[in-house]
Amino acid sequence: MISVRNLSVSFAKTQVLHDVSFEVAKGESFALVGESGSGKSTILKALAGQLKSWQGDLDIMDAPQGAGSKRDLARKVQMVFQDPYGSLHPRRTIDDTLGEPLAIHGIPDRDRRVLDMLDAVGLSRRFRFRLPHQLSGGQRQRVAIARALMLDPPVLLLDEPTSALDVSVQAEILNLLKALREEKGLTFLLVTHDLPVVSFLCDRLAILRAGRIEETTDVADLRSGQLSSAYGQELFRRSVDG
Amino acid sequence: MSLLSVKNLRVTFPSDHGPVEVVRGLSFDLGRERLGIVGESGSGKSMTGRAIMGLIATPGQVTADVLTFDGVDLRDLPETALRKLRGARMSMILQDPKFSLNPVIRIGPQIEEAMAVHGALTKRQRRARMLDALTAVRIDDPARVARLYPHEVSGGMGQRVMIAMMVVMEPALMIADEPTSALDVSVRGQVLDILDDLVKRRGMGLMLISHDLNMVSRWCDRILVMFQGAIVEEISAGQLYKAQHPYTRGLVASLPRIDESRDRLPVLDRTAL
Amino acid sequence: MTTRSWLLSDDPETRMQARLGQFYRLARALLRNPLAMIGLGIIVLLLLVAAFAPWLAPYSAVQGDLANRLQPPSAAHWMGTDELGRDILSRVIFGARITLMIVLLVAVVAAPLGLLIGTVAGYFGGWIDRILMGLTDIFLSLPRLIMALAFVAALGPGIENAVIAIAITAWPVYARIARAEVLTFRNAEFLDAVRVQGASSARIITLHVMPLCMSSTIVRVTLDMAGIILTAAGLGFLGLGAQPPLPEWGAMISRGRSFILDQWWVATMPGFAIVIVSLGFCLFGDGLRDILDPKQRARG
Numbered sequence: 001m002i003s004v005r006n007l008s009v010s011f012a013k014t015q016v017l018h019d020v021s022f023e024v025a026k027g028e029s030f031a032l033v034g035e036s037g038s039g040k041s042t043i044l045k046a047l048a049g050q051l052k053s054w055q056g057d058l059d060i061m062d063a064p065q066g067a068g069s070k071r072d073l074a075r076k077v078q079m080v081f082q083d084p085y086g087s088l089h090p091r092r093t094i095d096d097t098l099g100e101p102l103a104i105h106g107i108p109d110r111d112r113r114v115l116d117m118l119d120a121v122g123l124s125r126r127f128r129f130r131l132p133h134q135l136s137g138g139q140r141q142r143v144a145i146a147r148a149l150m151l152d153p154p155v156l157l158l159d160e161p162t163s164a165l166d167v168s169v170q171a172e173i174l175n176l177l178k179a180l181r182e183e184k185g186l187t188f189l190l191v192t193h194d195l196p197v198v199s200f201l202c203d204r205l206a207i208l209r210a211g212r213i214e215e216t217t218d219v220a221d222l223r224s225g226q227l228s229s230a231y232g233q234e235l236f237r238r239s240v241d242g
Numbered sequence: 243m244s245l246l247s248v249k250n251l252r253v254t255f256p257s258d259h260g261p262v263e264v265v266r267g268l269s270f271d272l273g274r275e276r277l278g279i280v281g282e283s284g285s286g287k288s289m290t291g292r293a294i295m296g297l298i299a300t301p302g303q304v305t306a307d308v309l310t311f312d313g314v315d316l317r318d319l320p321e322t323a324l325r326k327l328r329g330a331r332m333s334m335i336l337q338d339p340k341f342s343l344n345p346v347i348r349i350g351p352q353i354e355e356a357m358a359v360h361g362a363l364t365k366r367q368r369r370a371r372m373l374d375a376l377t378a379v380r381i382d383d384p385a386r387v388a389r390l391y392p393h394e395v396s397g398g399m400g401q402r403v404m405i406a407m408m409v410v411m412e413p414a415l416m417i418a419d420e421p422t423s424a425l426d427v428s429v430r431g432q433v434l435d436i437l438d439d440l441v442k443r444r445g446m447g448l449m450l451i452s453h454d455l456n457m458v459s460r461w462c463d464r465i466l467v468m469f470q471g472a473i474v475e476e477i478s479a480g481q482l483y484k485a486q487h488p489y490t491r492g493l494v495a496s497l498p499r500i501d502e503s504r505d506r507l508p509v510l511d512r513t514a515l
Numbered sequence: 516m517t518t519r520s521w522l523l524s525d526d527p528e529t530r531m532q533a534r535l536g537q538f539y540r541l542a543r544a545l546l547r548n549p550l551a552m553i554g555l556g557i558i559v560l561l562l563l564v565a566a567f568a569p570w571l572a573p574y575s576a577v578q579g580d581l582a583n584r585l586q587p588p589s590a591a592h593w594m595g596t597d598e599l600g601r602d603i604l605s606r607v608i609f610g611a612r613i614t615l616m617i618v619l620l621v622a623v624v625a626a627p628l629g630l631l632i633g634t635v636a637g638y639f640g641g642w643i644d645r646i647l648m649g650l651t652d653i654f655l656s657l658p659r660l661i662m663a664l665a666f667v668a669a670l671g672p673g674i675e676n677a678v679i680a681i682a683i684t685a686w687p688v689y690a691r692i693a694r695a696e697v698l699t700f701r702n703a704e705f706l707d708a709v710r711v712q713g714a715s716s717a718r719i720i721t722l723h724v725m726p727l728c729m730s731s732t733i734v735r736v737t738l739d740m741a742g743i744i745l746t747a748a749g750l751g752f753l754g755l756g757a758q759p760p761l762p763e764w765g766a767m768i769s770r771g772r773s774f775i776l777d778q779w780w781v782a783t784m785p786g787f788a789i790v791i792v793s794l795g796f797c798l799f800g801d802g803l804r805d806i807l808d809p810k811q812r813a814r815g
Contacts, residue, residue, distance in 0.1 A: 035426040036397075048711050074713035087704035091726050093533055100722075101712045126526035129533035134525060137283065147708065166282035166453060168510035171496035175506050193427065196498040200507065223501040238427045239500055241460070 001026040001155060001187045002047065007056035009042050016042050017211045019056070024204075026154075029181060029188035031198040031219075033235065034208035040191045044157045047189070049073045060155065071105060078148035082160040084140035088132040094118075094143050095128045101150040113150065121146040122176060138169035145176065149184075158190040162197060174200055195239040199223055207232045244271040245447040246294070246415055249308035253289045253471075256301050264289045266471035272415070274445045276438070278462030280455055282493075286471035287451045291417040294449075295334050296324045312414060329356075333413040337420040339400035343392040349403050350388025356407045375406040379436050398429035405436055412444060419451045434461055455482065455493055467493075469515070489515055544806040551802020557795025565611040574602035576609040577760040585778045595780040597770065603784045606762035610785065613763045614792065617678055617747045618740050624682035626736045629689025634724050636690070637697025638716070648694065654687040659742075660749055667755040674763070677756040681746050685739065692735055693728040700727060730807035737800030741793035748789055764789050 002024040009017040017039045024030040032040040045051050046058060049070060058065040060076050081087035088097055098114045107113070118125050121142045132140055141161065148156055161177065162170040178201060181188060190202060198205050199222055206216040207229060214229040225240075227233050253265035265286040270277070281287040293304045296316065309316045311332060316324070328334075336342055344352055353372045357363060363371070376384035379402040392400060401421060408416060418437065422430040438461075440446045452458050458465050459482035467475045467490045475487040485491050492510040523540070527533040545551055564571060574592075579600035586596040594603035636647040654662070666680035700706070701724075709719055750756035751765025759766065764785040771782030 035428060050707065050710060069713075071713035074711060077711075079708070079711045081704040081708065083704055087708055089705040089723060089727075092723075093530070095530060095533075100709060100714070104709075104712050104714050104718065126528075129527040129530060130525065131537075144708075147712075151712070167455060167493050168282060168496050171498075171507035171509050174498065175509065178506070196500045196502060199500050199502040200498040200504075223503075225500075235427070236500070238431065 001028070001061060002030075002189060003057070003059040004043065004047075005057040005059075007043065007046060007054060007058065009039070009046060009051060009054045015211065017054075020208075020211070020213055022206050022213065022216055024187060024189060027181075027185050027187055028204065029190065029202045031190045031192060031202040031205040032208055033192060033195065033198060033205055035193055037210070038208040039211040040208050041159055044079065044159055044189065044191055048077055048079050048157055074101070074153070075105070075151050076153055077155045077157060078151060078153040079157040079159065080141075080144050080148050080161045083164050084137050084144060085132075085164070087144050088140055090132055093129045093131055094123075094135075097132075097143060097147055098150055101147065105151060107151075117146045117150060120149070120180070136169075137165050138172055141165060141169075141173050142176065145173075145180070149180070152184075154185075155187045155189065158188060158192075160192050160194075161190075163192070163194065170197075177201060195222060195235060207235065244273050245312055246272040246449075247308055247310045248272075248294065249306060251290065251293060251306040251309065252304070253286070253293050253298060254303045254305075264471050265293060268468075268471075268473060270466060270473070272447045272449060274441065274447050275464070276441055276448045276450060276462040278458035278465035279449060279451045279468060280453065280458050280465055281468035282453060284470075285468040287468050288419055290468070291334065291419050291449065291451050295328060295332065295417060296321075297334070330411060331413055332415040332417070333408050333411060334417045334419065335401070335404050335408065335421045337424055339392070339397070339404045342404055343400065345392050347391075348388065349390050349392065349395070352392075353388075353403070353407050353410055357410050371410055372406075375409040376403070378409055378439075379403070379406045380432055381406070398425045398433070401425060401429075401433055402436070405433065405440075409436075409440065413446060415447045415449070416440070417449045417451065420453070421450070422457070423452070423454065430457075455497065541806055545802055548802040548805060550798045551805070554795045554798025554800070554802060557791060558799055561611055561615060561792055561795065564608055565615045568608050568612055572602075572605035572608045574605045576601065576605045576762045585774065585781070587778070588780055594784040595778070597767070597781050598774065603767075603780065606767060607764070607785055607788050610762040610764045610767065610788065611792075613674065613757055613761060614744055614747065614788075617674070617681070618743055620678045621682045621685055621743050622736050622740070624678075625685035626689055626732055628682075629686035629691075630693050630725060630728060630732050632686070633690035633693025633695075634697050634720050634728055637694035638701055638720055638724055640701070644694075647690070651687040651690045654684065655691065657684075659684045660746055663746055663750060664753070664755065667750060672755045672758060674757045674761065677747060677750045680750070681743055684746075685743065688739070689732055689735060692731055696728045696731055697724055734800055734804040734807055737796055737803055740796035740800070744789060744793050744796075 005021045007017055007020045008015065020043060022030070032043060034040040042051070046054050047060065047065065049065060065073065095114060098117060099110050102110050102113060114128065115125055118128060123139060123142050123146065127135065127139065135143065158177070162173050165173060174197065177188070180186060188201070190198070192198060199219060202219055204216065204218055205222060207214045207227070209231050214231045215227065217227065221227055222236070225236055227236055248271070249269045251265055251268040252263060254261045254263050268290055279287045279290065289298070292298050294309070294316070296319070298304050306317060311327070314327070319327070350372055353375060354368045357368050357371060372388065373384045376387055381387050381399070381402060387395065387399070387403070395403065401424070421437070422433050425433060437448060441448050450458060450462055459477065459480065462479060464476060464478045466473045467477065467487065469489045475485060475490050477485055477490070482494060485494060489510070492508070495508045496510055498507060521532065522536045524532065524536065527536055579596070581600045583596050583600045585598055586592055588595045592602050592604065594607065596602055597606070632647050632651065636644040662684045663680040666683055667676050670676040670679065706719060706723060709723055747756055748765025748768065751763040752769040754766070754769065757763030757766055767785040768782045775782050
């Protein structure tokens with residue numbers, strides 16, 4: 001589904017990614033784990049077509065990322081952002097936000113699709129014409145997930161989707177993401193620093209440090225505490241002991 | 243005698259639908275210890291910290307039966323006296339250091355400025371103390387950092403600079419509102435160590451306000467769990483999994499674990515509370 | 516259900532209800548600001564006077580009665596008459612039309628132009644930003660009235676050319692404001708989100724960026740109205756704006772200048788009109804800023 005080979009990215013004179021390679025199979029949920037500055041979000045940006053220059057090969061659904069138009073890419077890959085307060089346009093109603101991808105791609109039947117999607121992400125239909133500031137953090141994140149699913153993309157890029165949420169709301173959103181993946185057969189690429197979230201939501205993970213992949217492994221190894229790299233072990237320890 | 247004594251603290255804000263109480267009758271005592279205040283957004287935890295510091299702006303209203311810091315009644319203290327107290331004996335660190343540091347003054351002079359509360363020191367003494375404080379918060383190259391402006395340092399570094407400022411002031415009470423949530427796990431540990439050091443070696447009282455249940459319960463001597471403006475439960479260190487209140491238990495259960503085997507996470511049923 | 520609760524509903528059922536509700540909230544906030552209401556009252560009065568000028572004016576604005584030259588204010592001529600025996604009140608009333616036309620034309624030309632240049636510069640950044648803002652700065656660095664004078668001198672005197680000249684001098688301010696506003700949110704995730712959806716830059720700028728700059732631009736345009744009126748009057752005063760016998764307020768003051776010591780009313784009456792209308796726009800603009808742009812309000 002997603003194939004990243006020898007991806008290198010530089011901003012100005014600093015290289016933020018060094019020869020990163022990994023594969024994500026169809027229907028798989030893959031995590032990129034790292035601290036800030038590890039380059040994990042840069043990988044998502046490259047896949048979403050938001051970087052101007054990079055070296056290496058990026059294939060999505062067996063086609064090079066840059067091959068089609070921006071709109072073709074949008075149909076394959078959508079993204080959920082970290083900050084539910086910053087990722088919704090403050091002056092547009094939920095209806096505007098969810099209708100926008102349909103308008104861009106000229107998809108008909110807007111009313112029905114918006115209402116169906118509200119149901120799918122567990123948002124009451126009466127929120128349809130509210131503005132973002134009239135919703136809670138968890139409700140906004142549901143809107144952000146709904147927006148990403150409007151174009152029915154097979155791949156969802158998740159950039160720390162729950163790190164800005166309260167504990168109890170995080171559980172709701174994680175459950176929702178898991179259910180949507182099962183229902184629609186989505187492929188997830190999750191960026192996070194939170195190992196327990198990986199354990200809940202993912203099948204495999206790669207641990208990144210300073211733009212390099214330290215190890216790629218199965219979530220079973222994470223659950224049993226058998227990460228092979230020293231850095232992976234360190235992250236595991238901190239996650240258990242604080 | 244306790245350092246800080248609070249009885250029946252209430253914070254009220256007016257709204258379109260009449261006054262809304264965001265802190266509803268809070269009572270606790272703080273000694274020279276690490277007290278954690280945990281709650282989700284909207285629980286009133288931050289408002290509690292701000293109310294104690296006298297930082298609730300109008301139209302917010304603060305009332306309390308007792309609000310005493312080291313024998314001083316904070317309730318009717320004039321603003322000037324309060325400001326003096328805030329600069330010297332009680333201080334606050336916030337989540338984002340960028341809002342608390344003056345952006346146009348270099349870090350070194352800013353810390354030296356904070357020393358003014360301790361009376362006359364020569365320029366040389368002040369500089370030496372400033373560098374000591376930066377070293378104490380584990381900044382490797384204090385002389386270089388002292389020359390930087392706040393926007394030139396990373397979030398973790400900025401937070402340590404804030405704490406260095408607290409170190410030179412040697413406050414008796416520190417209220418830390420989410421001091422580590424903007425930081426990476428590796429830096430988080432260092433910042434907590436520094437705070438720990440201040441409590442143990444200088445006998446400071448620390449109120450740590452956070453949403454991170456695990457971190458607070460592992461690190462603090464005892465924690466107060468807040469829900470809808472009131473304390474629902476007090477838990478002593480490391481006893482989080484023995485929590486009694488359904489809210490606390492619900493929160494603990496809804497956290498994913500590193501050895502997660504559940505297919506769905508239990509969701510807090512707010513209607514049952 | 517009352518209309519009020521329908522408008523204020525947290526759960527509007529249609530797009531229409533949501534829009535009306537937002538509008539009602541703004542209107543209600545404005546109603547609570549007495550100074551803004553005074554400003555709005557003055558502006559509405561100006562609009563009414565301009566609309567009904569032929570019915571309101573007791574005499575002709577251009578046809579004078581030479582027998583009644585330079586009469587002081589009286590029951591027959593409330594504001595007196597000028598050196599050609601024309602009723603000043605009638606001229607001020609008809610002048611409202613000219614003033615309003617200048618103000619509207621300038622706003623319609625300058626504000627969208629400035630908004631477009633500012634948002635494009637702010638959104639793209641880089642060399643586009645440098646070129647557009649360099650141009651903007653060149654215009655900003657020249658005094659407005661002098662630049663307007665230069666343009667009118669080049670284009671020839673007349674009211675249309677005055678409008679063009681003022682519009683050319685007015686847009687750079689809006690471009691600057693819009694660009695500054697865009698810089699505060701150009702890296703926001705809600706813009707990333709529409710980019711990921713495949714939206715074109717033109718769509719992002721017009722539908723997502725511009726609406727966020729609208730309120731500050733509207734506020735600024737309203738506050739600038741006073742300046743525009745004064746510039747127009749200044750051009751009229753210098754004989755480069757509206758040409759006689761058009762009853763433009765600035766030109767009227769200019770004519771009255773020769774008699775200012777003995778027949779004060781000739782210059783003063785249109786002067787009052789300018790001051791009051793400018794004040795109206797200023798008050799209204801201040802009120803608008805308070806409700807549309809809460810960030811800029813001084814915290815009390």
